[in-house]
Amino acid sequence: MSNMTEWLLSDSPTSKGQAFAGRTWRMWLSLLGNPLAITGLIIVVILVLMAAFAPLIAPYSPIGQDLENRLLPPSWAHWMGTDELGRDIFSRVVYGSRLTLMIVLLVAAISAPIGLVIGAISGYFGGWVDKVMMGVTDIFLSMPKLIMALAFVAALGPGIENAIIAIAITAWPAYARIARAETLTFRNAEFIDAIKLQGASPARIIINHVLPLCTSSMIVRVTLDMAGIILTAAGLGFLGLGAQPPLPEWGAMISRGRAFILDQWWVATMPGFAIIVVSLGFCFLGDGLRDILDPKMRQVMSQKLLEIEDLRVTFPTHQGDVEVVKGISFDLGRERLAIVGESGSGKSMTGRAILKLIRSPGRVTANKFTFDGIDLNKQSERQMRKLRGARISMVMQDPKFSLNPVLSIENQIAEALRTHQKLTRKELDEKVLHMLDQVRINDPPAWQSSTRMKCPAAWANAS
Secondary structure (H helix, E strand, O other): OHHHHHHHOOOOOOOHHHHHHHHHHHHHHHHHOOHHHHHHHHHHHHHHHHHHOHHHHOOOOOOOOOHHHOOOOOOOOOOOOEOOOOOEHHHHHHHHHHHHHHHHHHHHHHHHHHHHHHHHHHHHHOHHHHHHHHHHHHHHHOOOHHHHHHHHHHHHOOOHHHHHHHHHHHHHHHHHHHHHHHHHHHOOOHHHHHHHHOOOOHHHHHHHHHHHHHHHHHHHHHHHHHHHHHHHHHHHHHOOOOOOOOOOOHHHHHHHHHHHOOOOOHHHHHHHHHHHHHHHHHHHHHHHHHHHHOHHHOHHHHOOOEEEEEEEEEEEEOOEEEEEEEEEEEEEOOOOOOOOOOOOOOHHHHHHHHOOOOOOOOEEEOOEEEEOOEEHHHOOHHHHHHHEOOOEOOOOOOHHHHOOOOOOHHHHHHHHHHHHOOOOHHHHHHHHHHHHHHOOOOOHHHOOHHHHOOHHHHHHOOO
């Protein structure tokens, strides 16, 4: 399992499949860190399974009438009671999940691509194209969705197909606005100019480059909007303009149950409860996907691990204090940062200062000196030992002096593991060999001068 995880989280994937699997795995790990998103995912999965296996789950027919058992309260025989025609409400709610899922998917499949294409074209071309398209979009956005859906359904006629079309017509403008805003952020980027230099047409640029860049934000918005789609469909059904009897649509069920709300509360309450739970599920899932997919919300990737401001390293001499590192400032997230300089310019000294390895009488000062939110200025030597080798490390530039000549490579790499982890001897050996294998050392006893350069890297990576 550990080998599979390391393969998925590799910083240097060897194939497109590995890169895709690693990206998917990281998204899944991020989703697992959000309890509400997992709750929403569970609700949505239950909805899908309930819709797929409705004939197996529902104990009764959703349309079969039994007037002798009308308006029965919830019991072991009828978990959610029966309605005014003796139909089992639980069975109708289960079969109603099929209609709800169908409405949500069809509206998303119709409105999202339309809005995505319109927004991308508007944002890419700008000018009069943008003014015309966004003018039409603003007209649709200026009216409430439910009122506009009612108008379209009234014109088209009641029925679930017309309700889907009406909801889709009212939903696309929001997606167009999002796609346009995303396109405006990169339409003048250098990579777009590079594609133009290759002779690509505007249509090819929009299809192959603009639309994929807008997709992640669109997925998030569609997931968040699914709750609104469900509520709009339920509203149309409640007014008799959506699914028609005897179809078990949740909104229509509430409408028929309102006449019994005081004495037989379960007739309207049970489908209403289903609407609330499913709507919350899509909201929770959409919020979690936003944190993962939306570039502006990728907190894990954008979080600053190391923040250095005005770092200075000073040594006293007979001629006075000498600054060997003068005012270094940088922020480092989960990324690579290269500090380039000639020999003696202070690169290694900067690394030693970050790890607080500058010996007295040397002094390290900085206006800001934090690692993953920890103020390193305030950390004692004991506290720093818990960080070194476990969360932050350094590969020294000269391996001849980085390795102890009287100890084996295995023992030196294992030392960091023994310090920070409780491992058995077998686990320790396996871990050490794995660390060496990561730097392409497959036979530790047979190391040469080129191999020697790799040993400190394995040592630093042991944590």
